[in-house]
Amino acid sequence: MSSIGRFGSAFSAVWLCAALVGCAVGPDYKTPDMAVPASWANAAKSAGPQPAQLADWWTSFGDATLSELIEEAVRKNLDVASAKAKIREARATRREKFGALAPTLEATASATANRSASGTMVSTQGSSGGTQAVSGANQSAAASNYSLFQGGFDASWELDIFGANYRSAEAATYSLQAAQEDLNDTLLTLIGDVAKYYVQARGYAARAALARQTAEAYRDTAVLARRKFEAGTTSAADAAKAEGQTYSAEADVASLDASYSEAVHRLGVLLGDGPEALVSRLSAKAAIPVPPASPRAGVPADILQSRPDVRKAERQLAEATAKIGKAEAALYPSVSLTGNISTTGLQLGELAKSSSIGFAIGPSLSLPLFNGGQLRAEVEVAEAQRDQYFVALRSTVLTALEDVENALVSLAQDRRRLDKLTASSRSYADAYELSRALYTAGGQSFLDVLDAERSLYTARDSLLQTQVSAATSYISLCKALGGGWNRPVDSSRPEIVDTHTGPHLRTRY
Incomplete structure (x- = not known):
């Protein structure tokens, strides 16, 4: 065997191995x-490194209405529905990319009616008994009609030697996983928002009730001041100040x-209903939900697994990395294997019997030689995009750490503030009762009574605001630690189910 032949055989063997492996x-x-x-700077030292217990954390408030609203929001929220649709899109894209790894096979069939005409020689008998051929203008045309039936199969397979299709399928897999984490992140945000607006609504209702109660108390004080003014024991200024304080409370x-x-309207929209729903x-009336003891914060490394936004950012980085391989594979040759088989007959019944059969099979090679640097630029674009997603992942992790630390500080300070304001409210209540009694007995000025009333109202209102804040x-802490919806969510059912999608008469143009 010649050296060229041996080289060709070796080259073929290499390509065959690459195609198979x-x-x-x-x-x-x-x-x-x-x-x-290694640990949270603001977590209680007694908590230890135990992981956070976040399953259905909202039920720890003991508020049945809140739990019902969250259950409904998970089923009906529009952002959740959109995230489900993105998962279905990612699944379909992944199937499409994996389909490119397999061979394709198409069936073909055709039927044609044909007419052909051919020149014929017309024979004539001469006087000598010989035969002469007449051509040119004396030639006649004989026409024939026939039908031609063809059927066959076309097949092709890109061998994907350098993994372009494989990298595309890999990127699609990561994209699907990122879409699933996006749904988890949407659920985490939704549950936190429903709980937050519900607590705020209860807080506003409690503060409004306090303001009404205080306005009534101010009104009674204004009536008392008016009577004393009419009796000549106080000034008109005292009565006017009492009435002004009443209007402020109202x-x-x-x-x-x-x-x-506004909070109730927002809750209605979060549940996928109208604002008035x-x-x-x-x-x-219902009390402001009281938070239980602080959940275990675990260790900072836990959020890398518990936070869906961190997991989503990591999957997006993986997807961007796979796309580099796809872009780089375009720099290398691509090999496809194509083939077809066909059968031809003059009658339809002959296709399976006495028809003529032909086939062709062979590889095709495409090698990029010159493209003005476009393919190399596409690789650099993919690499730069990968770097962007890496930076985004780092930023997401830092934001998650910040969220937890901020929530730990806020919750601890709110609890301390709550204790102080509870004691302050009791003291101002005692001061108000004493001031009113002394004023009625004539032992204290009216300004002292107004000041005691205003201070009591401010202390009680601050206490309610701090209850909401706590x-x-x-x-916020449960959200920051990654507490969300831990039960399965069906994302396979579409929002719109199309009907009559098969062949039908057009009704619009």
Whole structure:
């Protein structure tokens, strides 16, 4: 065998092995190491490194209405529905990319009616008894009609020697996983928002009730001041100040009622309903939800697994890494194997019997030679995009750490503030009762009574605001630690089910 023949055989063997085993170009993804602290700076030292217990954390409030609203929001929220649709899109894209790894096979058939005409020689008998051929203008045309039937199969298979299709399928897999984490992140945000707006609504309702109660107390004080003024024991200024304080409290009622309505309207939209959907349902009075003891914060490394936004960012980095290999594979040759088989007959019944059969099979090679640097530029674009996703992952991790630390500080300080304001409210209540009694007996000025009333109202209102703040900080901490929806969510059912999608008459143009 000649050297050229041996080289050709070796080359063929190499290509055959590469086609059967397969390879890939570009970087293989590895989960990057994220530097995180060993412990939380603001967590209670007695908590230890135990992982956070976040399953259905909202039920720890003991508020049945809140739990019902969250269950409904998970089923009906529009952002959740959109995230489900993105998962279905990612699944279909993944099937499409994996389909490119397999051979394709198409069936073909045709039927044609044909007409052909051919020149014929017309024979004539001469006087000598010989035969003469007449051509040119004396030639006649004989026409024939026939039908031609053909059927066959076309097949092709891109061998994907350098892994372009493999990298595309790999990227699609990561994209699907990122879409699933996006749904988890949407659920985490939704649950936190429903809990937050519910607590705020209860807080606004409680503060509005306090403002109404205080306005009535101010009104009684104003009536008392008016009577004393008419009796000549006090000044008109005292009566006017008492009435002004009453109007201020009534103005607070209007402002708090508006804020309450806005929170209720927001809850209705979060549940996928209209803004007014929950107005009557939440009209019954209820206390501000009281947060339980702080959940275990675990260690900072836990959030790398518990936070869906971190997991999503990591999957997006993996997807971008796989796309580098896809772009780089375009720099190398591509090999496809194509083939076809066909049968031809003059009658339809002959296709399976006495028809003529032909086939063709062979490889095709495509090698990029010159493209003005476009393919190399596409690789550099993919690498730059990968770097962007890596930076985004680092930023997401840092934001997650910040969220937890902030929530830990806020919750701890809100609890301390709550204790102080509870004691302050009791003291101001005692001071108000004493001032009113002394004023009635003539032993204290009216300004002291007004000041005691105003201080008591401010202390009680601050106490209610801090109760809301403490509950909100607890919600923020559970969100920051990655607490979300831990039950399965069906994302396979579409929002719109099309009917009559098969062949039908057009009705619109």
